Amino acid sequence: MSDESGQRRRSAATRSRSHSVSEFDFIGRVRRLAARRSAQTPSSHSSLTHHSSLVAGIGDDAAIFRSGAKTDTVVTADLLVEDVDFRLKTCQPAALGQKALAVSLSDIAAMGARPRWALLSVGVPPKVWKTGFLDEFYEGFFRLAREHDVTLIGGDVSRTPGRVVIDSIVLGEVERGRAVMRSGARVGDQIFVTGSLGGAAAGLRLLEGASAQADEAARRSYFYGAADLVGRQTRPAPRVEWGAMLGGMRLATAMIDISDGLASDLGHLCRESRVGARVHADLLPINRLLTDDRALRRNPLARELRSKALSLATQGGEDFELLFTVRQRDVAKLPRELGGVPATWIGEIRERKFGMKIVRDEKDHTFEPRGFEHFSGRR
Numbered sequence: 001m002s003d004e005s006g007q008r009r010r011s012a013a014t015r016s017r018s019h020s021v022s023e024f025d026f027i028g029r030v031r032r033l034a035a036r037r038s039a040q041t042p043s044s045h046s047s048l049t050h051h052s053s054l055v056a057g058i059g060d061d062a063a064i065f066r067s068g069a070k071t072d073t074v075v076t077a078d079l080l081v082e083d084v085d086f087r088l089k090t091c092q093p094a095a096l097g098q099k100a101l102a103v104s105l106s107d108i109a110a111m112g113a114r115p116r117w118a119l120l121s122v123g124v125p126p127k128v129w130k131t132g133f134l135d136e137f138y139e140g141f142f143r144l145a146r147e148h149d150v151t152l153i154g155g156d157v158s159r160t161p162g163r164v165v166i167d168s169i170v171l172g173e174v175e176r177g178r179a180v181m182r183s184g185a186r187v188g189d190q191i192f193v194t195g196s197l198g199g200a201a202a203g204l205r206l207l208e209g210a211s212a213q214a215d216e217a218a219r220r221s222y223f224y225g226a227a228d229l230v231g232r233q234t235r236p237a238p239r240v241e242w243g244a245m246l247g248g249m250r251l252a253t254a255m256i257d258i259s260d261g262l263a264s265d266l267g268h269l270c271r272e273s274r275v276g277a278r279v280h281a282d283l284l285p286i287n288r289l290l291t292d293d294r295a296l297r298r299n300p301l302a303r304e305l306r307s308k309a310l311s312l313a314t315q316g317g318e319d320f321e322l323l324f325t326v327r328q329r330d331v332a333k334l335p336r337e338l339g340g341v342p343a344t345w346i347g348e349i350r351e352r353k354f355g356m357k358i359v360r361d362e363k364d365h366t367f368e369p370r371g372f373e374h375f376s377g378r379r
């Protein structure tokens with residue numbers, strides 16, 4: 001068999017396998033290919049100098065480069081696609097611009113770094129180009145950028161056949177050697193989460209369930225607090241200050257942002273750290289609007305959300321809170337809140353063979369992720 005024929009067969013096999021795996025499996029495969037390529041690349045490669053070298057690549061919230069004697073640079077990239085990650089009819093352009101930056105700022109925060117620079121590329125169809133969409137989109141982007149002192153340094157604008165596509169890249173800085181990775185958790189570490197959980201997933205349910213309503217005001221008036229839940233989905237608030245503090249003070253041993261859902265993201269952290277975890281359901285900081293009696297008395301949709309509150313908090317994504325672990329001896333050093341955002345203890349790291357468990361009704365149950373995956377068709 002010729003080398004060319006063998007290559008064709010291997011390529012066909014790779015394409016076939018990519019159709020039957022999850023996005024996380026596929027990312028893992030790309031990670032292994034990149035690692036093999038890196039191992040085969042001599043250290044004298046032109047992209048690696050004594051001034052800048054790769055510390056960590058694929059497998060975390062962001063890559064880490066050694067960029068100076070005192071600092072490391074972290075860089076992340078996020079892709080948002082219309083009708084997959086957002087719908088124009090339920091998300092205002094300014095809110096979408098803010099979210100495009102927020103998801104990347106959250107990744108930088110999860111590395112214990114502070115965001116500094118951004119690159120933003122947007123592809124829009126001709127019908128959108130002719131509207132004021134991009135002006136409003138960038139207005140929302142710059143509003144959040146100013147809040148966190150982030151400078152836009154480049155990007156691109158192009159035409160797409162039919163849907164809006166957004167590529168957000170953010171670079172941040174952290175004191176050399178202080179970036180927080182997913183792989184640092186150890187048995188006995190305590191697990192914390194910032195803010196509240198389940199609000200963004202509930203907001204998405206509201207948007208999807210009320211899409212037939214005539215206007216946004218009607219959708220948001222469904223019940224008390226509905227507007228805030230929708231805002232958690234369309235205008236997420238990245239926990240930049242918490243991330244920078246946890247990295248700068250070396251309090252977090254491992255960290256990840258909650259984009260795929262608590263169960264999924266805790267699973268990512270445990271896998272990278274080669275540990276297990278035990279989470280207490282009654283300690284989870286479920287968004288208070290999912291249990292507020294003022295909403296529940298008047299609206300059946302609110303009552304439905306309440307019945308699913310635990311599932312929304314553990315399996316729903318896009319809260320963009322920070323999930324982190326802390327050594328037992330450092331727990332007392334954590335502030336109760338930062339910028340009005342609290343951190344809540346929810347469990348502890350266990351040995352790997354323990355697996356992932358959630359305690360409900362004083363019994364351990366397997367804690368399995370059932371959040372959104374792009375190629376599974378599951379939300």
